[in-house]
Amino acid sequence: MIKLGKDIFSKIVSVAVAAVMVLTLLPGRSVSAADIDLSKKGSMTVIHHSADDEPLEGVKSRIYRVASVDASGKYTVLDEFSGCFSDSSFFNNGYDFDAWKSCVDGVKEYVKATNVKPYKEGVSDKQGKTYYEDLDLGVYLVISDNLVDKKFVHSFASFVYPVPLLERGKESEVMEWVYDVEVAPKKESVERIIDEEFVVYKRWSDSGYESNRPSEITVKIYCDSSVYKTVKLNSSNNWKYSWTYEPGHEWKLVETSTGNNYTASLSKSKDENKYTFVFTNTYNPPETPPGNPPEDPSEPVTPDLPSVLGAIRDLPEVLGARRLPQTGQLWWPLPILVLFGVFFIFKGIRKNSKA
Template sequence: MRIKLKRWIMALLAGLFCGLAVIQLSPPVCAAGYLQPNREASLSLLYQIRGSGVAGLKVHLYRVAEISETADFTLSGDFAGYPVELGDLQTSSAWEAAAETLAAYAAADGHTALRDASSGAQGEVTFGELQTGLYLVVTDLWRQGRKRIAFDPFLISLPSLNEEDAWVYDVQAFPKGESYQTSGPGGDDKITYQVVKHWEDADQDAHRPKNVTVEIRKDGEWYSTQTLSSENSWAYTWRARDDGSTWWVVERDVPDAYQVQVSRDGTMLTVTNRYTGPGSPGQEPGDKLPQTGQLWWPVPLMAAAGLVLFGAGWAMCIRKKNEEK
C-alpha cells in the first residue's frame, strides 16, 4: 500500500510540473481573448460640464502607440523615441501622468495631430475609421470673457475592455473637465507655480546626473528653461498672472536608463525620473503582474494542487506513525 501511495504522489508531482511548464510557455491571454490589431475602431467623446454640453471645443487626436494581440503598447510614430514607459499603467494616476507627459512633448515638439475636430452643440465629437492602438486626446482651452473651461489630456486604448471584460472597438468616453473664472483684464492677481524633480532610483543613485534641464511652456509656447539640481533642491518656482493659461513642463536629455513622467497637482508639476536599468528597484527581470482582464486561473489551480500535495504528505506521515506503533 505504501508503494502505491508513493507512486500516486510521484504521478501527481509529475502532473503538477507539466502544468507549470504549460503555464510558463503560454503567453499571457486576456479573459476576453486575443484582440484583433488589424480591426477598424472608432472613438466617440462627449464633453460636458455639470450635464451641459460644451460646443466649439478644439479637440486633437494623436496615435501614440501600437497595441499587440496581448494588449501590450509600443510607442510609435512621432512618439517612438520618448523615454516614457507604458508597461506599468496599473492605476488612474499612472494613466494621467503618461498623458500629461506625452501631451507636453507633443506641444513642445510641434507634432501634428492625426485628426482635429470641434465639438458639436451637445459637446459631441466622433473619430471614425481608426487603427487600433493607444491614443492621446488633447483639448484646447475654451475661453469666453473671464470664463474658462479646461479638459485634461487623456490616453485611451482602442479597443478597450468593457465591464463584461470583452473587447469593444467602438469606444465611448466622457473627458474630465472644469469651469472657472479668471481675474479681469486689468487685474494683477498672480499664481505661484512650481516644478519639482523627484527621483525613483533607490540604491542606484550613482546613476543620477548632477543636474537636469526642463523647459517650462505656457499654452504650448516656450516660457523659460531651468536647470534643476541639489543646489536649488531640485525645484524652481515662478509667479504668473491668473489668465487661465495651461503650463507644461518638458524634460530634455533624460538620463540614460531612466524613464520620465510628469504629474500635475494644482499648480505643482512633478517631474519623476525612474531608474529602469540593471539592478533597478521593484520587480526582477522577467516578472510581470497580470494586466487588467488577464486570466488568473493558474493561481487557484496551483494553490489547489499545493493543498492536495500537503494532504497527501500529511496522510503518509500519519500512516507511518500508525505502523510504527
C-alpha cells in the first residue's frame, strides 16, 4: 500500500512561485529587491516528514553546492559540476523551474559516478528537521536517504534549491532576499513487508559418548510441502543454519541422518517474527545381557559343550581330545591306577594259592 503525502505538490508550487519571482533578476529587468549581500552566509532547514506528515527522526541527507551566485542574482555552475551542464549559466536560462527539476537526476548520477564529496551532511532530529548552517550562497542539490521503520519505507525526492531565495516581504510588497530557507522534499511511504527469520540448531545429548557423533547431519527444509533447501549441519557452521523469508508460509524440518544409535527430537518456538527449530539427538547405548560382559574379540572363544559326561563331539585340535573330562577330573592318574589295580589282583591271586 502506498501513501502519498498531503503536500506533495504544495512545496513544488511554492518553489515554482519563487522561481517566477526570480525572473525579475534577468538582465535588463527592473527589480524592487536590493542586490544580494555576498558578505552574508545562508542556512537551509530540510524537513523530513512521513506521508502522514509525522516527523521522521534519523533521516540522513547530504547537500552539494552546484552553482555560485553574484550580487545581481546571476548563477554560475561550479567547475566541480561543469561536466553536468553544457552551459555554465544553466540556472540562468529563463529560471524555468521545470528545467531546474529536470537536471536533478543527471546531477545525482554525476555525483555518484565521480564520487563528489558533499558540501555538508546531516541527520534529522525529533522534529524531522536537518539544519545546514553557515552556507556559501548559491544553488544546492539535496539528496536524502530512505528511512525504514517497522511498518514503512519512507523515501524522499532529491531537489535543487537556491540560497538565498527571493520572496515577497511579509509586511510589504517589496521583494527581498531570504538567507535562511526551509524546504520539505516530496515524499512517499510504502508499507513494508517484513521477512520472517528462521534458525535451526543441532543439540547433542550424549554425555560420555561424544566420540560416537557423526561428523555432520542433514536436514531437509520444506516450505508449503515443497523442499526449500537441504542443509548440512556440522562443527564448521556451529551446527546451525539461518534464513529469512516472506511471511505467510508453512515450514517443516526433517532430519534425514541422525547417526548410529541416536534418536532425534524436534522442538519449535517463536519470538515475534523469529522462529527457532532445535533438533536434539540422544544417544542410546547398545543393550548388554545381565551378567554377561561384552566379548573381547582379541580372546579365542571356546565353543559351548554339553554337560553329559563323556559326550563325544568334534572339538578344536588345540584341545587334543574328543572326550571332555568332567569338572575336577584329571586324566593322567588313570594309567597308574590301572597298573596298581592289576598289581594288587595278581598279588591277591598268589596269596590265595599258597593258602
